[in-house]
Amino acid sequence: MTTNTVDLVDYDEVLEKFDPVMGLEVHVELHTNTKMFCGCPTTFGGEPNTQVCPTCLGLPGALPVVNKIGVESAIRIGLALNCEIAEWCRFARKNYFYPDQPKNFQTSQYDEPIAFNGYLDVELDDGEIFRVEIERAHMEEDTGKSLHVGGADGRIHGADYSLLDYNRAGVPLIEIVTKTIEGTGERAPEVARAYVTALRDLLRALDVSDVRMDQGSMRCDVNLSLMPKGATVFGTRSETKNVNSLRSVERAVRYEMSRHAGVLLSGGSVVQETRHFDESDGSTRSGRLKETSEDYRYFPEPDLVPVAPSREWVEELRGTLPELPWQMRNRVQKEWNLSDAELRDLVNAGALDLIAATVKAGAPSGEARSWWVAYLTQQANTQGVDLADLAITPAQVARVIALVAAGDLTNKLARQVVDGVLAGEGEPDAVVESRGLKVVSDDGALLAAIDEALAAQPDVADKIRDGKVAAAGAIVGAVMKTTKGQADAKRVRELIIQRCS
Amino acid sequence: MSTEPPSITRDEVAHLARLARLTVSENELDVFAGQLGDILNAVAKVSEVAGADIPPTSHALPLTNVFREDVVRPGLTQEQALSGAPKSEDGRFAVPRILGEEA
Ligand SMILES: [Zn+2]
Numbered sequence: 001m002t003t004n005t006v007d008l009v010d011y012d013e014v015l016e017k018f019d020p021v022m023g024l025e026v027h028v029e030l031h032t033n034t035k036m037f038c039g040c041p042t043t044f045g046g047e048p049n050t051q052v053c054p055t056c057l058g059l060p061g062a063l064p065v066v067n068k069i070g071v072e073s074a075i076r077i078g079l080a081l082n083c084e085i086a087e088w089c090r091f092a093r094k095n096y097f098y099p100d101q102p103k104n105f106q107t108s109q110y111d112e113p114i115a116f117n118g119y120l121d122v123e124l125d126d127g128e129i130f131r132v133e134i135e136r137a138h139m140e141e142d143t144g145k146s147l148h149v150g151g152a153d154g155r156i157h158g159a160d161y162s163l164l165d166y167n168r169a170g171v172p173l174i175e176i177v178t179k180t181i182e183g184t185g186e187r188a189p190e191v192a193r194a195y196v197t198a199l200r201d202l203l204r205a206l207d208v209s210d211v212r213m214d215q216g217s218m219r220c221d222v223n224l225s226l227m228p229k230g231a232t233v234f235g236t237r238s239e240t241k242n243v244n245s246l247r248s249v250e251r252a253v254r255y256e257m258s259r260h261a262g263v264l265l266s267g268g269s270v271v272q273e274t275r276h277f278d279e280s281d282g283s284t285r286s287g288r289l290k291e292t293s294e295d296y297r298y299f300p301e302p303d304l305v306p307v308a309p310s311r312e313w314v315e316e317l318r319g320t321l322p323e324l325p326w327q328m329r330n331r332v333q334k335e336w337n338l339s340d341a342e343l344r345d346l347v348n349a350g351a352l353d354l355i356a357a358t359v360k361a362g363a364p365s366g367e368a369r370s371w372w373v374a375y376l377t378q379q380a381n382t383q384g385v386d387l388a389d390l391a392i393t394p395a396q397v398a399r400v401i402a403l404v405a406a407g408d409l410t411n412k413l414a415r416q417v418v419d420g421v422l423a424g425e426g427e428p429d430a431v432v433e434s435r436g437l438k439v440v441s442d443d444g445a446l447l448a449a450i451d452e453a454l455a456a457q458p459d460v461a462d463k464i465r466d467g468k469v470a471a472a473g474a475i476v477g478a479v480m481k482t483t484k485g486q487a488d489a490k491r492v493r494e495l496i497i498q499r500c501s
Numbered sequence: 502m503s504t505e506p507p508s509i510t511r512d513e514v515a516h517l518a519r520l521a522r523l524t525v526s527e528n529e530l531d532v533f534a535g536q537l538g539d540i541l542n543a544v545a546k547v548s549e550v551a552g553a554d555i556p557p558t559s560h561a562l563p564l565t566n567v568f569r570e571d572v573v574r575p576g577l578t579q580e581q582a583l584s585g586a587p588k589s590e591d592g593r594f595a596v597p598r599i600l601g602e603e604a
Contacts, residue, residue, distance in 0.1 A: 032571050033571045033572065033573055034569075034571050034572065034573050034574070038574075038576075039569070039572065039573055039574030039575075039576070040573070040574075040576045041573045047579060047592060048579065048591070048592040048593045049579045049582045049583060049592055049593065049594070050578065050579050050582075050592075051576065052576055052577055052582045053574075053576035053577055054577070056576075057577070057582060059585075065567065065568070065569040066567065066568050066569060067568070067569055067571050068568035068569060068570060068571060069571040070571075071568065088565070090559060095520075097520075097521070097522050099594070099596045102594075147593065148598070149590075150598075160598055161595055161596065161597055161598050162595070162596050162597075162598060163590055163591065163593035163594065163595055163596075164593055164594040164595075164596060165592070165593050166582075166594070295520055297520070300559035300560075302559065302560065304567075305560055305562070305564040305565055305566070305567050306559075306560070306565045307565065307566060308565040308566055309566075
């Protein structure tokens with residue numbers, strides 16, 4: 001254990017003296033039906049040890065068989081990250097003694113990853129594109145979950161014993177590793193966050209994972225070292241494990257930069273170790289000393305034969321790639337005639353995908369944009385949730401827009417329908433029905449209301465008859481009042497003028 | 502190819518013992534270093550037979566791409582899963598605490 005008391009160096013001073021060097025490792029759990037090497041289900045939240053079998057429990061004699069969708073997903077991820085796909089590769093055993101894998105090894109890939117040498121272009125907050133080079137994406141399996149019993153803080157140090165649930169052991173994981181990221185300077189934390197964000201959006205578009213960082217289906221390890229300005233040799237790196245939100249990725253990089261600088265400027269040397277990120281204060285603390293890769297004694301997995309994707313299969317999978325996030329952005333920018341700044345605002349507000357989905361459901365882009373960035377954004381702010389988490393789907397918004405276009409709803413009534421959907425009252429049509437929100441389009445009913453209003457305000461009626469059409473406003477107001485706002489004001493005005501001519 | 506006979510040092514044996522979580526006495530380190538060296542030498546004979554044109558073999562059968570459809574198959578019940586465990590609690594395997602390590 002190393003001590004946790006460090007002098008953090010002010011961020012500006014770090015940058016005056018050092019250049020940050022980063023490497024990001026992202027683990028993503030695939031949302032296949034079954035585990036990577038056995039037919040156990042992968043659903044989240046089951047009773048402990050009810051989604052296990054002899055294979056994932058490492059019982060003697062059990063043999064693994066590779067999940068085809070796991071391999072296909074790995075290849076599709078590799079292709080989307082502009083990687084080369086191996087013509088032939090093997091699984092390897094990564095040996096270690098820790099009870100989160102009952103086999104005492106993790107089935108992974110070592111020097112023969114299925115995908116390698118790619119890149120992801122990442123858009124920063126100001127629209128600048130930063131290319132992150134991808135070293136590899138390989139297939140492996142998740143570990144079980146440990147619960148440490150006893151001890152002061154429920155963590156392992158001081159724990160009396162540990163309890164293991166192997167439901168998650170064997171769930172397919174893809175580990176995506178960047179090449180060394182240099183040249184970011186002060187933007188290192190931002191680049192890290194933007195990369196993980198872009199990767200998450202990409203994986204979501206590929207529909208290979210739930211990519212829920214809060215539930216652990218996407219996790220990020222941050223490798224960081226500092227190089228004194230002008231130096232050519234990398235410094236010693238630390239690896240901060242399991243950073244579990246986009247904001248935390250940014251904070252972890254920033255904290256480690258300040259901490260490394262503190263160690264280096266006080267004449268110390270950085271220890272190569274695993275560190276844990278503390279969400280509460282954004283700090284990291286020392287974990288175990290890092291074992292070297294030789295210590296894992298990797299060797300080819302004898303129980304699994306090599307994977308040799310034919311070029312035909314790879315091309316077939318390339319054909320299944322959906323429109324990727326950046327392609328979608330380029331397309332809608334042209335189609336909707338957006339400036340770079342307008343597009344960026346929609347992306348940053350989390351509205352772009354929702355608007356695109358609303359347009360896909362049949363709404364004109366102008367109306368779709370207007371609903372999401374105005375009224376729905378207000379509702380999200382009031383509720384304190386992200387736009388995407390509002391209880392209304394793009395298809396429902398598109399339906400409301402269609403009802404307005406058909407003249408069945410006014411904009412005011414449409415907002416009430418949306419309120420009803422948000423309140424859990426069902427589909428837009430059901431809300432219209434149950435709240436009685438349909439526009440009064442029956443001219444007979446409107447004329448009756450108009451006649452009543454004209455009779456009540458004879459002086460106004462005379463003015464309109466004298467040609468002062470502006471006076472009709474008062475009658476429109478009265479009619480809207482009697483119809484409880486469920487009339488089309490334009491139609492009411494037309495009828496009033498007809499009536500008085 | 503190196504002609505030097507492979508050997509294993511006492512320190513390497515100690516390191517391997519630590520990785521395997523085995524307690525090995527000072528005396529045993531010498532014994533195992535000798536025995537493991539003999540095993541390495543015996544295995545190294547294979548390299549004398551196999552020329553550079555013979556790729557290392559990791560699998561006995563010339564098979565690739567053996568896959569399974571992504572369909573759930575019945576596994577074990579919790580009771581069955583835990584039946585061989587020396588100790589369990591709340592449906593989970595109970596294991597001794599692990600000192601100074603965390604995955
Ligand atoms: Zn299983």
